Amino acid sequence: TLRHAGRLRHLGIGRAHKHKRIIVLVREADVTAVEHGTGEILAEFTIDPTRGYQPKKQNTPGPKTGGVNDVPTHP
Numbered sequence: 124t125l126r127h128a129g130r131l132r133h134l135g136i137g138r139a140h141k142h143k144r145i146i147v148l149v150r151e152a153d154v155t156a157v158e159h160g161t162g163e164i165l166a167e168f169t170i171d172p173t174r175g176y177q178p179k180k181q182n183t184p185g186p187k188t189g190g191v192n193d194v195p196t197h198p
Contacts, residue, residue: 133176
């Protein structure tokens with residue numbers, strides 16, 4: 124839970140990290156949750172002021188690499 128702009132915001136970091144010590148870095152509406160001991164980034168958020176619960180940012184899929192079309196069929 125984080126207080127941002129005078130309101131409590133609940134961050135959806137995940138159950139797997141329930142008892143971990145977490146550092147929350149805030150820059151305007153961008154928030155990054157980092158594990159205290161390892162520095163591993165657990166989640167990133169963009170605060171939506173209309174919502175109390177803040178879901179994680181969705182990872183955008185990168186370009187596909189490899190695949191059957193990369194192999195030439197004729198010499």
